[in-house]
Amino acid sequence: MTATSGPNSRATIEDVALAASVSVATVSRALRGLPNVAESTRVRVEQVASRLNYHAHPNASGLASGRSLNIAIAVPVLNSWYFSEVVAGAEAVLPEAGYSLLVTATSSSAERSEFVRWAAFSGSADGVIMVDLPLDSNDVQLLSRAELAVVTTGFDCPEFPSVVVDNVAVGVLATKHLIDRGHRRIGILTGQSEDPLHFTVPSDRVDGFKRALLESGIDFDPNLECTGNFTTSGGREAMGSLLDLDESPTAVFAMSDEMAFGAIWAAHDRGLTVPGDLAVVGVDDHDMSEMLGLTTVSQQVDQHGVVAARWLTDGLGGATKASESAEMNIELVVRTTT
Numbered sequence: 001m002t003a004t005s006g007p008n009s010r011a012t013i014e015d016v017a018l019a020a021s022v023s024v025a026t027v028s029r030a031l032r033g034l035p036n037v038a039e040s041t042r043v044r045v046e047q048v049a050s051r052l053n054y055h056a057h058p059n060a061s062g063l064a065s066g067r068s069l070n071i072a073i074a075v076p077v078l079n080s081w082y083f084s085e086v087v088a089g090a091e092a093v094l095p096e097a098g099y100s101l102l103v104t105a106t107s108s109s110a111e112r113s114e115f116v117r118w119a120a121f122s123g124s125a126d127g128v129i130m131v132d133l134p135l136d137s138n139d140v141q142l143l144s145r146a147e148l149a150v151v152t153t154g155f156d157c158p159e160f161p162s163v164v165v166d167n168v169a170v171g172v173l174a175t176k177h178l179i180d181r182g183h184r185r186i187g188i189l190t191g192q193s194e195d196p197l198h199f200t201v202p203s204d205r206v207d208g209f210k211r212a213l214l215e216s217g218i219d220f221d222p223n224l225e226c227t228g229n230f231t232t233s234g235g236r237e238a239m240g241s242l243l244d245l246d247e248s249p250t251a252v253f254a255m256s257d258e259m260a261f262g263a264i265w266a267a268h269d270r271g272l273t274v275p276g277d278l279a280v281v282g283v284d285d286h287d288m289s290e291m292l293g294l295t296t297v298s299q300q301v302d303q304h305g306v307v308a309a310r311w312l313t314d315g316l317g318g319a320t321k322a323s324e325s326a327e328m329n330i331e332l333v334v335r336t337t338t
Contacts, residue, residue, distance in 0.1 A: 026094035089305025149315035171208020235262025293336035
């Protein structure tokens with residue numbers, strides 16, 4: 001990405017984020033005066049925005065009449081760092097195109113289909129972003145017939161533009177890092193024990209975990225797999241169960257940073273050191289990960305929302321094709337927990 005330049009160009013929030021070395025979500029929070037932004041960061045963002053002549057005020061003059069000027073985004077849960085970052089990314093860029101964001105949580109297949117019917121028939125939104133909510137054939141049919149722009153994130157949907165991550169590669173990258181550090185008995189903290197939405201991320205990351213083990217000649221031990229439900233408390237409990245084994249793991253791959261935080265907590269409960277007694281790798285690069293020294297697979301979470309929102313507004317202008325798909329970059333960030 002390069003900063004906007006030229007006499008007729010207009011700076012975007014991505015330009016400000018790049019120049020200030022922060023995420024677009026942080027730029028949005030800083031310029032709106034929201035909490036959880038360090039004062040030094042807020043000042044830097046404001047200075048960069050001023051220098052680039054960036055204005056976050058919506059400019060809807062080019063929008064067609066008769067639109068609601070709303071975009072609806074559906075996520076499985078609201079109280080999750082990952083999903084809140086995706087929402088924050090979308091929310092940061094939509095005002096530039098004159099849109100407001102409507103957020104809803106759909107925790108079951110029935111709620112997802114109810115949301116789809118609302119979006120298709122209510123006229124309350126001009127487009128929708130489906131985050132990690134795989135669509136069935138009826139959902140796809142309703143959305144395809146409605147006059148809506150649709151983008152999916154977290155899963156590939158051929159009928160609509162999709163923002164995806166290679167989660168098998170995430171599992172391989174994290175596990176291979178632990179193997180390269182000399183670990184052979186490696187635990188894995190997985191997602192939900194029951195998943196009514198058929199969320200594919202956990203199974204893909206387990207597949208990557210198993211692939212890395214196989215390529216290194218290490219047998220998969222199902223006793224080293226435990227469900228942590230993508231929460232800190234769940235990760236702590238799951239890690240405690242693994243540490244109770246007669247032969248406990250020397251390392252663990254947690255499918256989210258929040259579960260990794262719980263794993264570190266469980267190790268400290270037992271008087272163990274990290275990484276001396278237990279190496280830990282997470283996924284996401286949560287805001288707290290750097291402070292805790294967590295090695296993690298970064299997937300630039302807020303960018304999922306940014307790309308989805310940009311594609312959605314492009315789609316409303318007829319510039320985005322259904323077959324388009326963007327695979328987001330992943331990167332191993334090595335810190336002190338390994």
